[in-house]
Amino acid sequence: MKIYDRPGFPNPSRIRIVLSEKGFDDKVEFISVDLIGAEHKQAPFLAINPSGKIPVLELDDGTLISESTAITEYLDHLDGHPVLTGKTPREKALIHMMQNRAEAELMGAIDGYFHYATPGLGPAMQPYVAPEWAGRKEWGERQRAKAIRGMTYFDGVLKSQPFVAGDAFSMADITVFASLNFAEAAGILIPGECKSLITWREKISNLPSVKNRTGQDFLQEDLKRFGL
Ligand SMILES: N[C@@H](CCC(=O)N[C@@H](CS)C(=O)NCC(=O)O)C(=O)O
Structure with a gap:
């Protein structure tokens, strides 16, 4: 899996905590997006997330998931033991x-x-x-x-x-x-x-x-x- 992010930015940091909580840090490759250089507003990144925002999760089959809550839901359920999004x-x-x-x-x-x-x-x-x-x-x-x-x-x-x-x-x-x-x-x-x-x-x-x-x-x- 790949995560498009910029370390330390508020929403990407949510996903870094999720990955750490789930023990998935070594399951992902981080791709740093140059927000300061407005890379996220250029066509190649807009094809990844039309909202022009990070973080984005890319699955191995190419599926693109943006929105921190959606990424969290996915990661939390990946191992069949959700701990961050509720069980009941x-x-x-x-x-x-x-x-x-x-x-x-x-x-x-x-x-x-x-x-x-x-x-x-x-x-x-x-x-x-x-x-x-x-x-x-x-x-x-x-x-x-x-x-x-x-x-x-x-x-x-x-x-x-x-x-x-x-x-x-x-x-x-x-x-x-x-x-x-x-x-x-x-x-x-x-x-x-x-x-x-x-x-x-x-x-x-x-x-x-x-x-x-x-x-x-x-x-x-x-x-x-x-x-x-
Ligand atoms: N609703 C999105 C918000 C993502 C977001 O606003 N990310 C910021 C970085 S913390 C961003 O990419 N900002 C760039 C921009 O809005 O131009 C989420 O939950 O992931």
Whole structure:
């Protein structure tokens, strides 16, 4: 299998944690996509994923799977022992629900702040952001406020249960964790009063699959190239 990604970027990092959690690191070949050079917006990559986004999983038969949740579902079921996406109907539904909340309230909001209220990763990387739009920065700032509300929401959830979707570590935890790393890189810090979220983040960062995932330094290097 091949994974098209860029080490350290928020969504690719979700899949690196999944691979590590499943013990599949040596089953995949990583192909680094030059996001900074806008390789993902050129025809060869758009043939791999028409959305022009990473990560993408390519199976040995050539099947292409994009969207981090879909890739996670595939990898989690590959060995017949799903541990990240739920076993019972109830677990599956709760993980799906919390996953979507993490995506909307954190990942999407932080992405909006980063690409609209800050220089992001430059014009080649984000051709869809109109620089002349007067309300652009204000909209980005609203996304920042939304992300902070999302952090407060997940802090409340984690006051009464150990993991985002209940008693077990799941895909939803991975999405919240990757979102918080993205938030930190974009300059949005977790409010100090969100103690449960801060403690949970520390706990997750010490899980072997999270600690041992590869390539976390790349994002810092990419951000430095943009003076961020
Ligand atoms: N919904 C997609 C989002 C993927 C995504 O936004 N990836 C980012 C990197 S973290 C990307 O490729 N951004 C490039 C762009 O949007 O131009 C997923 O879940 O995988």
